[in-house]
Amino acid sequence: MDVERLQEALKDFEKRGKKEVCPVLDQFLCHVAKTGETMIQWSQFKGYFIFKLEKVMDDFRTSAPEPRGPPNPNVEYIPFDEMKERILKIVTGFNGIPFTIQRLCELLTDPRRNYTGTDKFLRGVEKNVMVVSCVYPSSEKNNSNSLNRMNGVMFPGNSPSYTERSNINGPGTPRPLNRPKVSLSVPMTTNGLPESADSKESNLQQNEDKNHSDSESE
Numbered sequence: 214m215d216v217e218r219l220q221e222a223l224k225d226f227e228k229r230g231k232k233e234v235c236p237v238l239d240q241f242l243c244h245v246a247k248t249g250e251t252m253i254q255w256s257q258f259k260g261y262f263i264f265k266l267e268k269v270m271d272d273f274r275t276s277a278p279e280p281r282g283p284p285n286p287n288v289e290y291i292p293f294d295e296m297k298e299r300i301l302k303i304v305t306g307f308n309g310i311p312f313t314i315q316r317l318c319e320l321l322t323d324p325r326r327n328y329t330g331t332d333k334f335l336r337g338v339e340k341n342v343m344v345v346s347c348v349y350p351s352s353e354k355n356n357s358n359s360l361n362r363m364n365g366v367m368f369p370g371n372s373p374s375y376t377e378r379s380n381i382n383g384p385g386t387p388r389p390l391n392r393p394k395v396s397l398s399v400p401m402t403t404n405g406l407p408e409s410a411d412s413k414e415s416n417l418q419q420n421e422d423k424n425h426s427d428s429e430s431e
Contacts, residue, residue, distance in 0.1 A: 214244045216252055223257055232264050239265075239322070246318035251350045255310040262321075263304055269321050270297050270338070274331045296335045300342055309347030316341050 222237040238261045245251055251258075274293055291299075304311075311317065319326070320338055328334035 214241060214250075214252065219253065220257065223253075223261060226261055226264075234265070234268070235261070242318045243322045245315060246322050249315040251310055251314060251348075253350055255307065255347070255350075259307070263301065265321050266304060266317075266338070267297070267301060269324050270300070270335065273324055273328075273334050277329065277331045277334075290332075293331065293335070296332075296339065300335065300339055303339075303342045307347065310350065311342065312344050312346040312348055313341040314348065 218237060219241050222235055222241075226232065226235055226238060238258070241258070242262075242265065317338070320334075320341065324334060328337055
């Protein structure tokens with residue numbers, strides 16, 4: 214993906230009075246969907262991302278209208294316009310690339326891959342924008358050693374030093390700290406601590422005194 218060509222296409226998009234779909238920028242979203250590599254700052258492609266998100270939601274509703282039957286009693290019914298506004302408000306408030314950017318781009322470039330109904334699609338989008346973490350553009354990842362943050366919350370998946378494993382306590386339980394093992398070959402005193410050199414000398418002296426007193430008594 215040519216970054217310079219991408220940036221020129223983004224500038225042209227921002228200059229236009231009437232916003233339209235751009236093949237180069239759609240190609241960029243497909244690239245992110247496949248690789249997760251963003252390459253540029255959120256502020257540079259945020260405008261097109263929101264435009265594309267709104268268009269995909271509107272197109273989905275046009276081709277898959279909301280069902281007229283009774284709503285699912287197990288799921289809270291939220292009108293399309295209200296859900297759409299909620300999603301756009303969250304995305305507009307992001308100060309950095311959302312941690313789920315790859316999944317979001319998958320939803321924008323291939324919205325019908327996993328969803329057929331508008332309501333379910335919107336809930337899928339909402340779930341992926343309800344994040345508190347952001348990531349750096351892939352071009353900056355190697356230059357930053359700090360944890361990725363947004364709103365002061367750390368997301369474990371962004372930290373290279375964080376490891377997870379699934380065990381009896383459920384998935385995502387951090388590994389326990391490695392505690393130093395005490396060798397059984399080291400003599401232990403009555404308080405459970407390793408015997409020091411001073412205490413060894415004291416014991417030797419006590420044994421010598423005892424032997425000396427025993428020999429005198431004989």
